[in-house]
Amino acid sequence: MARLPSKYRPKDIFYDGAMHIIFFDGAHCVYQYWDLRTACTCASCIHEITGEKLLDDTTVAEDIKPLGSEYVGNYGLKINWSDGHSTGIYPFKGFRDSYPHETRQVD
């Protein structure tokens, strides 16, 4: 059991109206802010026990955007959203496997 495979390890992350992640395997993925905010899996957005979604997507503003973010240990990213929500940790795996995104190029 080694560390995460390179396809899950971000090399660079930046924001320019969308979120961009360049992974160690060369993929450049682009995520829309609204899609990420509504995909939050923290305990106040998803019920801890039943797994039921508690967040009503219609309450998330169209112009939602990140104000800041920070890496969490080896495994994820915490995003501080403009609606004041900041409890979600987005695991790096999710950025390739679950969150909606568009892959621009793979070198």
Next chain:
Amino acid sequence: MDPLEQQIRDAFSSITFADTDKNVLEADIVYSLEITQNRADAVVVVDQEFESFTSGLTDELVTALKSCDGVDEVGINVVGSVQEAQQLTGGPVESANAHQGHDHGPGEGHAPSPAKKNYLGEYGEVILVASGKGGVGKSTTAVNLALALKAQGKKVSLLDADIYGPSIPAMMGSRGEFSEVVGQQMLPVSRHGIEFMSMGNLVDEDEAVVWRGPMAHQVIEQMLRDTQWPGGDYIIIDLPPGTGDVQITLAQMTEASGAVIVSTPQDVALLDARKAVKMFEKVTIPILGMVENMSSFVCPHCAKETPIFSTGGAKEESEDQEVPFLGAVPIELAVREGGDNGTPVVLSAPDSLAAKAYANIVLELEKSLAEEA
């Protein structure tokens, strides 16, 4: 600008910051200021180098704010860095001066690239020593690994993250000694050429630490953040048993190189060791390998080997889990005596089987690290 804001700015501009010739606005130390009814709360960032001016400065700020119309109560929170201020206020809030042209990363109004907030960055490798079950010899393994690495010429520190049952002070011979506090920083205790921090050197050993999760989280963060860690090649972290709050906190706040799982050869211990492996997989901390402790008993009188807790179980388990097996440490009187006397076996009986086993485990550990890099 509203009249109160103007009034506050005027009042602040007449306060000189520390021994500089700037006022507090020019020095940009006021991170945030919030007025709710008749109460003003300010978060002020004062760098360590100006720490000695803190109390005078706080008094001046309180007086200045109270002189403003409608402000009767004042709360001043002084922190050491902008990061702390951000945490305190729940996110990056622009400071009073920020609108005047501070650049916040690329582009207009976009969030900057994520920051790395990882403690213990001053160490080459951060190694977690963990187990599923208690009493399998995590602390014994941690101190002996640290000393075996030290014997190879490495610079090593230790962090005892078992805040409820700290064992490191007894094993390293620092019982009854307290970590010195300088300013807002704690100094690690030093023994056998290794610096370490432990709850046992912060509270009296007869006191019980009775805390719920959030407190445990805070004290771990303090030990990471507010300790003057000397830095070096390795820091070994002795975790409490299980897969709880402290483990998660450490996984989130450090960029660990990997974890060493300690188990006895018994099935019950191995079952829980498996859980520890799974936990580290979830937070993507590589498993550097398993150590089998209390592997078998070699009789000092007749040299006959007795597998008291069975033997070889951890080796089989590591094969099942596809993680490296780092080595087995036999049950020897010298291991127990070394731990109880404050001079671990690697130092007190370097020719013992156990000490040799630790030396080998360290070599395997370094191999494992080299593969992960």
